[in-house]
Amino acid sequence: ELGFDGAINYRTEDPGPQLDKLAPKGFDLFFENTGGPIQNLIFERMNAHGRVVVCGMIADYNKAKPSPGPNWIPIIKKRLTIQGFTMPDHFAEVPSLLAKLTPYVMAGQIKHRAHVLEGLESAIEGLNLFFTGENKGKLIVKL
Ligand SMILES: NC(=O)c1ccc[n+]([C@@H]2O[C@H](COP(=O)([O-])OP(=O)(O)OC[C@H]3O[C@@H](n4cnc5c(N)ncnc54)[C@H](OP(=O)(O)O)[C@@H]3O)[C@@H](O)[C@H]2O)c1
Structure with missing residues (x-):
């Protein structure tokens, strides 16, 4: 793909x-x-x-x-x-x-795929995904 x-x-x-x-x-x-x-x-x-x-x-x-x-x-x-x-x-x-x-x-x-988390409160979850590799696509925290 x-x-x-x-x-x-x-x-x-x-x-x-x-x-x-x-x-x-x-x-x-x-x-x-x-x-x-x-x-x-x-x-x-x-x-x-x-x-x-x-x-x-x-x-x-x-x-x-x-x-x-x-x-x-x-x-x-x-x-x-x-x-x-x-x-x-x-x-x-x-x-x-x-x-x-x-x-x-x-x-x-x-081709670009983004894994978007909503809100600053999800930033910690986002940081953890960064290290566990569970994000599917570019990891973005949307403010
Ligand atoms: N120099 C700069 O200006 C600059 C700027 C931004 C980012 N960076 C660096 O660029 C890299 C990627 O950042 P990103 O924002 O693109 O992150 P990202 O979208 O979260 O991607 C991280 C990637 O690294 C892989 N990975 C994680 N641990 C690994 C390991 N031990 N061995 C091999 N692959 C591993 C992940 O694979 P899985 O998901 O399968 O684990 C994932 O594909 C990081 O090292 C970051 O520090 C540098």
Whole structure:
């Protein structure tokens, strides 16, 4: 339905063999948005001159001790570029982003699903859904 070439269920599948099957030539670009065990599995499959964008670490936010980061030696050997990403740096680009993406959404080429909770009083429930994964779609608390 969403048009991805492949997907892995991190809760039920062994990601290593699935990554090898879906990306047999390795990875040129890794948009890191979860952290957790899959991070190293992707990192060790990065191609030379690959890029890693570090945006989110949802698997780590509740841990008393964050997971150790990847070893730096492969960064040298593979000449990787790793850069942190935060949305506020790009607020000024929101209008041009919307101008580009809205036609795709209108044409049904990008599909969007929202899980909307009503009212500020549901914000705690919303935060818990964020960590249990029970939300079906982008989690929004409507004020
Ligand atoms: N850098 C920035 O400016 C910025 C801004 C906003 C968000 N973020 C980050 O972006 C990420 C996604 O945020 P969102 O607002 O899109 O959240 P979201 O809509 O709630 O989606 C969270 C996703 O992470 C998955 N997930 C949860 N725990 C995981 C784990 N241990 N391993 C693998 N996947 C896991 C969930 O899958 P299930 O539902 O199956 O558990 C769900 O698909 C978060 O890491 C967040 O901190 C960064």
